[in-house]
Amino acid sequence: MEKAQKPHQSSTPAAPANGIKGSANQPADEKSEKISGAELKKRAKAEKSAKRAQAKEGQQKRLQDVPQPKQSKDQAGKGLTNQSPQSSASTVQHKRSGSLSATVQRPLQLRSAQHQPSAPGPELKKEVKKVAMFGHLYGTPRRTTIAGAGKDVHPSVLALGLQMSNYVVCGSNARCVSTLLVFKRVIDAYTTPSGTSLPRHLTVHLSAQIDYLVSCRPLSVSMGNAIRWLKLLISRIDPDTPESKAKAELCSAIDNFIRERITAAGQAIASSACSKIQNGDVILTFAKSSAVERTLLEAHRQGQSFRVIVVDSPPLHEGRNLARSLVSLGLQVQYTLIHTVSHMVRDATKVLLGAHAMMSNGQLYSRIGTALVAMMAKEADIPVIVLCESVKFTDKAALDSIAINEIAPSEELGYSGTETHGEGSTEKKWHDAPNFQALNLMYDLTPEEYIHMVITEYGSLPPSSVPVVHRLKTLFGGLLWSGKTGEVKDPTIVAQSAGSSRPPASNGSSQLGYVS
Numbered sequence: 001m002e003k004a005q006k007p008h009q010s011s012t013p014a015a016p017a018n019g020i021k022g023s024a025n026q027p028a029d030e031k032s033e034k035i036s037g038a039e040l041k042k043r044a045k046a047e048k049s050a051k052r053a054q055a056k057e058g059q060q061k062r063l064q065d066v067p068q069p070k071q072s073k074d075q076a077g078k079g080l081t082n083q084s085p086q087s088s089a090s091t092v093q094h095k096r097s098g099s100l101s102a103t104v105q106r107p108l109q110l111r112s113a114q115h116q117p118s119a120p121g122p123e124l125k126k127e128v129k130k131v132a133m134f135g136h137l138y139g140t141p142r143r144t145t146i147a148g149a150g151k152d153v154h155p156s157v158l159a160l161g162l163q164m165s166n167y168v169v170c171g172s173n174a175r176c177v178s179t180l181l182v183f184k185r186v187i188d189a190y191t192t193p194s195g196t197s198l199p200r201h202l203t204v205h206l207s208a209q210i211d212y213l214v215s216c217r218p219l220s221v222s223m224g225n226a227i228r229w230l231k232l233l234i235s236r237i238d239p240d241t242p243e244s245k246a247k248a249e250l251c252s253a254i255d256n257f258i259r260e261r262i263t264a265a266g267q268a269i270a271s272s273a274c275s276k277i278q279n280g281d282v283i284l285t286f287a288k289s290s291a292v293e294r295t296l297l298e299a300h301r302q303g304q305s306f307r308v309i310v311v312d313s314p315p316l317h318e319g320r321n322l323a324r325s326l327v328s329l330g331l332q333v334q335y336t337l338i339h340t341v342s343h344m345v346r347d348a349t350k351v352l353l354g355a356h357a358m359m360s361n362g363q364l365y366s367r368i369g370t371a372l373v374a375m376m377a378k379e380a381d382i383p384v385i386v387l388c389e390s391v392k393f394t395d396k397a398a399l400d401s402i403a404i405n406e407i408a409p410s411e412e413l414g415y416s417g418t419e420t421h422g423e424g425s426t427e428k429k430w431h432d433a434p435n436f437q438a439l440n441l442m443y444d445l446t447p448e449e450y451i452h453m454v455i456t457e458y459g460s461l462p463p464s465s466v467p468v469v470h471r472l473k474t475l476f477g478g479l480l481w482s483g484k485t486g487e488v489k490d491p492t493i494v495a496q497s498a499g500s501s502r503p504p505a506s507n508g509s510s511q512l513g514y515v516s
Contacts, residue, residue: 161216176222197239221357265457274299281306288318289354291387313338355388362448362463374450393470410438
């Protein structure tokens with residue numbers, strides 16, 4: 001009976017590997033019932049600890065098998081050593097992966113000094129090629145192409161702007177006449193948009209043309225006076241006037257302004273100034289002036305025998321054109337540059353100068369170099385006569401040529417040369433040299449004490465009377481010219497006859513004399 005009740009040994013489970021004792025004769029279901037939850041947790045924790053210890057021992061054995069790199073002389077001198085196996089093992093304990101690439105910390109390869117990238121140095125600033133004293137005169141660079149021009153700019157205005165920028169059209173009178181003629185084409189092609197009137201919209205349309213011309217080259221004083229006159233004339237047009245009639249009146253007024261204020265004024269100045277030239281005179285002039293050229297030709301036409309000395313200066317060399325024109329008509333001309341003016345002025349008997357503008361304080365604003373010529377003539381006690389139309393008078397006052405002037409591109413002063421280095425040659429522009437700044441001023445200011453006389457279409461005036469004439473033109477609406485007869489009226493007579501009352505505004509061609 002006892003042998004029959006004894007269970008078979010193969011049916012009993014094997015003893016646990018963790019050393020937990022249990023009765024071999026006990027059934028499996030009774031044994032599982034006696035193991036509590038705490039004992040299960042303890043068994044799992046022990047198994048986990050055993051696996052972790054076994055993995056740690058395996059990692060140490062693999063690290064010992066890896067060959068250690070030899071230290072270089074540079075590393076040994078700098079005290080750089082490889083990590084010990086213990087430190088490497090402690091570093092990689094947190095790695096979850098058991099692979100060699102993830103657990104083994106490979107030694108870093110040190111780059112030599114020649115392969116290390118150098119730290120970026122401070123960025124070199126581009127040298128500013130501007131003179132600080134004249135910094136207020138530097139604006140946007142001159143436009144040399146039509147790229148970027150507005151769609152409202154007339155094609156003739158585009159062409160004129162480039163001609164002014166390249167000095168194809170040069171000179172105060174030439175620029176003023178060309179501008180007015182171009183504005184005639186703009187007015188002819190203009191159409192008033194719906195919902196607006198011609199007096200209001202045409203001035204806006206002209207402003208786009210003017211802005212383009214200014215971007216090519218700053219306006220001259222005569223151009224500014226002519227533009228203000230034209231805008232004032234447009235603003236006085238009756239909105240009820242038909243567009244075709246208003247445009248015809250404006251074009252006719254522009255023609256009359258050119259004929260009376262520039263062409264006829266130049267003829268009046270030439271007739272008055274040629275009487276100052278006598279036989280045997282030596283006339284010295286600087287650069288090129290249309291009024292001076294017309295005066296010399298008129299005196300030669302009247303049979304006067306005289307000689308002309310043309311003093312010129314770079315970079316424009318305008319005097320070449322004047323000398324070429326006078327020689328072609330049979331005048332005796334001597335051409336020289338400004339550095340010899342101190343010697344040439346000794347042979348002269350009179351000095352005739354043109355003007356870009358006459359300031360309200362009697363100063364002459366003209367091509368740079370004019371002040372030097374006038375000063376040398378004053379030193380030699382030679383009379384200096386300025387020929388200037390009243391359209392060039394301005395109410396601005398200037399004491400020097402720093403506050404008001406025009407700066408041309410400095411490249412016009414320089415040239416491109418070549419330097420030879422060994423077998424090859426390279427191009428070099430001297431104005432791009434480091435620590436070098438080029439200043440190309442267009443005009444200078446001549447003090448009134450160097451000027452003996454100013455001849456205008458109103459007659460001969462001292463420099464101090466220039467602001468008086470300009471004030472009378474402004475006070476009496478610019479009616480010193482008679483738009484109907486084309487006759488020049490003496491401003492003194494006009495002032496005496498008018499008294500303190502302003503002449504009434506009239507219609508028609510009398511509006512041509514208005515200058516604001």
